Each structure stands twice: as structure tokens, then as C-alpha cells.
Amino acid sequence: MKQTLATLPVLRAKLKEERSKLRCIMVCCGTGCRARGGMQVADAIRDELSAAGLAGSVPVELTRTGCHGWCEQGPIVTFEPEGVFYTQVKPEKAKEIVASFQSGEPVSKLLFRDTKTKRSIVTYHEIPFYSKQTRWAMRNVGRISPTEIGQYIARDGYKALEKVLSGMTPEDVISEVEKAGLRGRGGGGFDAGRKWRSCRKAKGDVKYLICNGDEGDPGAFMDRSIMEADPHGVLEGMIIAAYAIGAREGFIYVRQEYPLAVEHLGMAIASARENGLLGENILGTGFSFDIRIARGGGAFVCGESSALMRSIEGKPGEPRAKYVHATDRGLFDRPTVLNNVETFINVPLILDRGAAWFAALGTDGSKGTKAFSVVGKVNHNGLIEVPMGMSLKELIFDVAGGIPKGRTFKAVQTGGPSGGCLPEALLDLPVDFDSLTEAGSMMGSGGLIVMDDRNCMVDVARYFIHFLVEESCGKCVPCRDGLKQLLEILARITKGQGREDDLDKIDSLCFVLTEGSLCALGKSAANPVLSTVRHFREEYEQHIKDHFCRAGVCRDLCRYEITDACTGCTLCAKACPVECIAGDRKQVHVIDQSKCTRCGSCFDVCNFGAVEVRSAR
């Protein structure tokens, strides 16, 4: 039924009332949990519920939620409102789960065990991974069924839109967003309100709004999680933005590799239209705006705004110079505002709770919270949303649980391939747009890859440049040919063929990339190299001059040796895939260097630090 400004609050109150009486079993059916059998778990619980005579009886509901952002623990099952949290659930456990749901006794085997305290934790409110987060952008993630518009409405969904259309002018909306200090979450950190204002002022009747859901950084998946788990939040943010800038048509650009996000967004658009929240005459106010999904082919460069617009136009995704801003001439040469998924999901919060509330979160220059995708050598990989300005140390060691296996932290790569690697000395750096840029990295879309002493920084730089060589569109010379030369040099260094003048050449290539490239992909492509050279220069020099990779990653530059600290436990010999470690039990073992493939398995399994990495020479 089409809602109006008068009926929507009534509907919300009714839904809230109904849902406040419910007890829910929530099963995560996001992409990660699905891959590990989340759907089967949900089906098994559904069957158990009906067997126990609970299904359909009003106060119990089984909800299939979107991605929680903690896929390593999946499939995740939670009880609401209690917050009981079960990890790595298998369908066979359905009976026990339903029993526990009825009795209130937790199933101890399925509880999360804290790696530090070795204690089992019953509810997610007490798990540091969640309790130390401030989830605002991800407020509904894992808490509602993304395919049921009613669940979104009951959690104050479309309340901000209602407020906006009940008497705020577009100008009011823009100044509220400006006052909140919302900066674009996609990478650049441009002031969202300012962007909206330029577009509103731009001449032309037809204006477009685009949501950039083309998340492409390796290891980053916060936008995917939001689109899958809270599609209506994105839509609401877009509708408000469209009202502010005067757009009647909008696009969500999302990659085809995110099929569940595409599906959920499509369903959300359809149900928003049915409920009079999208399309003609929204909430009976005369304001009209509609959204279409544009599916991308998954090219990294199509996350760059001008390339993304070419892609929607049906042309090859090549960036163009932004001397004329998209807010004047963007999609189909019309004034266009493009913002990222996470930017849009913050918009309803700002309008609902007020600019002052939002501006109180975060730092002076970076307001609000930011979702990070923390991956790599940390105990807990996943999505972490914290207020801007939290230190890297707190984020990595407190929220994400620190470095596993007692190894030492070496670096954190922020901002994906466009960002840089920051060393231990910078761990106290507050995570916000400006501090990261000053340190030679960037916020990017919020990827954080944590590395320990077993990561080689030259190899990391090589990895990112390899990624960029594959993803460069090839239009301009510095990015296309410069990256190719850079990769050749880095690959040479990691193979032990580095030359004396390679660091000078790297410097020249980084210069021409930064100064000469056409778009942000090329301009920032040098960051992984520049930052590793800046903070880990001695590692490059060791590779080139001493033919030594201390991390034991570059196989041509290291060998493993077992020292006298060996207790003869035989673990390394068992782990060796080529069986080149010999030695009797309780005797010092020896590696046959002629057979060794330098895979490092012995190093990783040794509990006594008896395996050492040495120069290949």
C-alpha cells in the first residue's frame, strides 16, 4: 500500500509495537555465512521450530539477516532481544539451538571463546569485537531481514525521509549535511554537503544521483555488507540526497560479483516503490525520484567516479579529466552527484538525529564513524565500525584482537591499492582522513590489511603494483607504462636481481605516476611503493645489496636453518611438504638445502624459535 506522510508514522508505531513483543532467532545469510551453510542452518532451525510447535506462533520469528561482517565466525546465529551469540553453527546443531532458545540455557560449545582470556562469552554485547565498536552506519546490519521493508521501518526506517518531506526545504537538508561535516566515505573524503550544493546550483533541469557500490579494494567488503544487510538504509539516504539536489533519477552502480547485494537492492527498490517511498509522488508530497541498478563488470577503475559514469552510459570505463566537475557535467553530461554506499547510509542518521549529534562523533576534521574492513594478520578479521579518530593501535589490538600466534606487528596497509603501509612507529596515529593522508597513506574506502614480521614489504609493494597493472585502464602513459616498469623493477628486486640504481628509478616512476597520471587511480598508485620505501627503506636495501629477505617471503633471497635451540620435537619434519628435514627425535634437525623450496612451513610450526631465516648467500 502506498504510504503518505500521515500513514507512515502510524504504520511504524504499529510495527514497533508488534515487533517489541517478538523473540527472534536470527541466522546470518550474508555471502560469507551462506558459503559456510547459513541457509541450511536457517532451514534446519525452521524445521526444528515447527517440530517444537513454535513456528507461526506469534511471538517467535526466524529472521534471515544480511552479513554481520564477521564471516570468520560464520554461520552466525543470534537471539534477539537477548543478544545470545552462536558461532560456526552447523545445521545439525538446530535442535540444540531451539532447545536453548526455549530454555534460556546457552549451548556452550557454540559460544565465542575469547582468544586472550580463553573465556566463553554468551552475548555479543560482551564480545570485545562488537562491544568496542560504534555501529551507526551498520546500525541495522545483522539486526533485520534485508528483504522485509517492515523490519527496516520498525527500526526508525524512513523516519528521516518523513521529516525531510514534512517541511524541510532542499536548502535546509544541504545545510544540515554541511553542518554535520559529512565527508565522502569512498576514498577522497570530499565534503558531501558542498558537493550537493554545487550540484543544486548547477544549471539544468535534469540532474542525476549515483550511489557508488563498486567496491574493489582487495580485502574490503563493508559496502557489500551494507548493501546486502540494509539496502533500505542506502535507498533512504539516496532519496533524501535526490530531494536536496533536485534529481529525479538515480543509479546504484554495483558489481555483478555481488549477486546478493544486487538481489537485495532490487527487492528493496520494488518494495519501496510499492510503499510509495520511491517513484512518483513520494509519500504523497509530489516529489518524485526513482532508482535503477547499474551492474558493473568488476573493473577496479570503474570505482573512479568519471569511469563509473562512462560505464553507466554504456561506454568503456575510462576516466576523464575532472577539470569540469561532475556536479556541472557528469553522467550524460548532466549535473551529477556521486557518493559512496557508506556516505548515503549516514544521511538518514544526520537528518533524523541532527547535525550536532553527528558532528559530536569523530574528530575536528572527520566527523562520524567509519567502517573498516580489517583483514590479514589479526585475530579477528571482519568489519569494524568505530568513531573517526580512534588510534590504529586500539583498532588493531583492542577491537580486532591483535596479532595471532604471538608474532610482532610490522605494518598496516590502509586504503587499499591507493593507500600506503604504515609502520609500528605510527600506530598511535588517529584514523581519520587528514592524519592518514599526511602520513603518506589514505583512508580510501576503509580497507586495513595488517601485516606481521612474516610479510616482506617489497613483496607487498610488488603485490599492489601487480594488482594495479592489471586494473589500470591503459588510457594514459604514466599509469599504463609507468606501472609496468615499476612492476618489472619490483619483481626483479624480489628475485634477487635488484640493481644499485633501482631505488632512483623507483623514485622517478613514482614521481611521474603522481604528477602525470590522468585520474586518481594513477595519481595514488605510487603510494604502496612510496610508503614502503619511506618506512622500510632498509628492507629494500637488504634485498638489493645483501640479497636477503628477512621475512622469508622472497624465496630467492632466503634460506631456512635450524639452530641449536631445536629440541627435536619433529614438528618441522612432519610439516615439511618436500620431506627435506632430517633428524632423530630429541636431536637437532637439519634442512637439506638442495631440496628445500623455502616455503617456510618449518618456521611457522616451530614452537621454540629454532628455525631462522638467513640470507641465501
Added chain:
Amino acid sequence: MIRLTIDGRRVESRNGEYLLTLARRAGIEIPTLCHHEAVEPAGACRLCMVEITRPQWNGWSKLVTACLYPAEEGLIVKTSTERVLRTRREVLELLLARSPRAEAVRRLAAQYGILEPKYAVDQEGDNCILCDICTRVCATHVTGAISRVNRGVAKKVATPFDEASDVCVGCMACARSCPTDAIAFSQDGATRAIWGKTFEVVPCTVCGAPTVTREQARWMAQRKGVAEEDFYVCDVCKVAKTGLSCRKVMW
């Protein structure tokens, strides 16, 4: 009228002109490889970088491509600062390593003191520097028979699926506008081969010299609404014919 300075010289512009046009009009040389008067600029070769600033930027400046940056009131443009020249030299280094045999690249690199590239030379590299002039010329003025395909280092100019094009009319606009002579073609008497397709070049109906391909004449005739045969007169004979008719008019 927009007023700005380029290398200290005051220049004026009407709306919509790019810095490169203004600089060249003022006699200031800026090198380019991907610029062509007949098509919209692309900003692909990155040689025409200039440094721009304004008094209110407090010493901050940035590099932009002159071919794409529109004239703005009060802008201070510098075309040969150290930053500009270093960028240009590095771009030329990359181009020379990519296409070491391309005459236009060699000549320009030599002007900037680069005789041998410092980076690894692509031994199999052809002369194509992906300046996109051919594709833009073809798409803008002819039939759009060729385009840029693939991505990154694999990018190249080709017909769809590398097959003989359905729409190529063999006009040679691509090959003739190519700054590095990278487009292969052959002409043997009345037979022309380009992009995997062979064309018959029709002889001049007056003197018998080669004129245009039958496909090109047909395409132009259709577009201009004139007879196909009108195109089968060579340039020399056209001039002669026009001269004769002029003489008739004058005397």
C-alpha cells in the same frame, strides 16, 4: 572575455578555449602527441602538462594537461617549470621504452636530451603509443570502425574481435593521422589493404590516377546526398576542372 597569463604573457580568450590553444596562439610551444585539431582532446599522452596557480592559492600549484584545461579568469600558467619539465621527460622516457622505433617519439625525446631510454625497452613494442587519435578520428568523422580494446598494458587499437571490419571504408584517415606511423596498410596499384580488409581504389574517371575506395565513395555519397561517381575524380583533375570553369566565368 577571460584574461590570464601564460609564461608571464597576458592572453585573452573567449569561452571554452583550452590552454593549449591559447598558448599556441601566443606562440608558446607545448609538445603533444595525442592532440589533433580535428577531434576533441583526450589527455592521453600527458606531454602538454603545464603548472597552474592563482595568487590566492598561497604558493600552491598543480599540474594539468593544457589540452583539456579550459581558460579561467586570473589563472597563472607556466609551461616550462622544473616540475613540468621533469614530468615531461619522465613521460618521454616511458614512451621511448615502449616504442623505441617511433620516429616522432625519438625526435621529441632527443629534444629533451633523452637518446637512450633508462627503462627496460619493450623489444616487441610496436610504434603505437595509444594516443587515440585514430580511434577518435574514425569515430568522429568516419564510421567508428576501430576502437581501443582491452585494459592496461594489454590495451590496443583494433577492429571488433580483431576481425575484418564490416564498416571500415578504407579511407586511411586513421593511418594518415597517426603521429607514429603505427597503423599497417599496403597499397599496390588499385588494391589497398588495411585492418585485415582489402579495398579496390577506383581510378580517376579523367586521368586514371587512384582516387578513393568504392566503399568510401558510397559512404560519402550517402552522407552528403550526392552521386557516388562525383568522388571518382582525383584531386588534380578536380582542381583543373574547377580552374577551367573559373576561367569561363572570368573571361
